[in-house]
Amino acid sequence: MALALRLGDRGRCAWGRCAAPDCRRYFIDTGRRTPQRYCTPRCATRVRVASHRAGRTAA
Ligand SMILES: [Zn+2]
Numbered sequence: 001m002a003l004a005l006r007l008g009d010r011g012r013c014a015w016g017r018c019a020a021p022d023c024r025r026y027f028i029d030t031g032r033r034t035p036q037r038y039c040t041p042r043c044a045t046r047v048r049v050a051s052h053r054a055g056r057t058a059a
Pocket of ligand 1: 019020023024025038039040043
């Protein structure tokens, strides 16, 4: 937590919750150019695949 506060001092808020609906983990953004939304790339891929599948079954 101290680390997160330190990173926040430098600029933007550098941590958040994973955007995957079935994942409740938190992550610390290590200062990449693009803001991070998921705790791991695995979560990002899973959500993308799930939404892709949902679109397919709907169509
Ligand atoms: Zn996650």
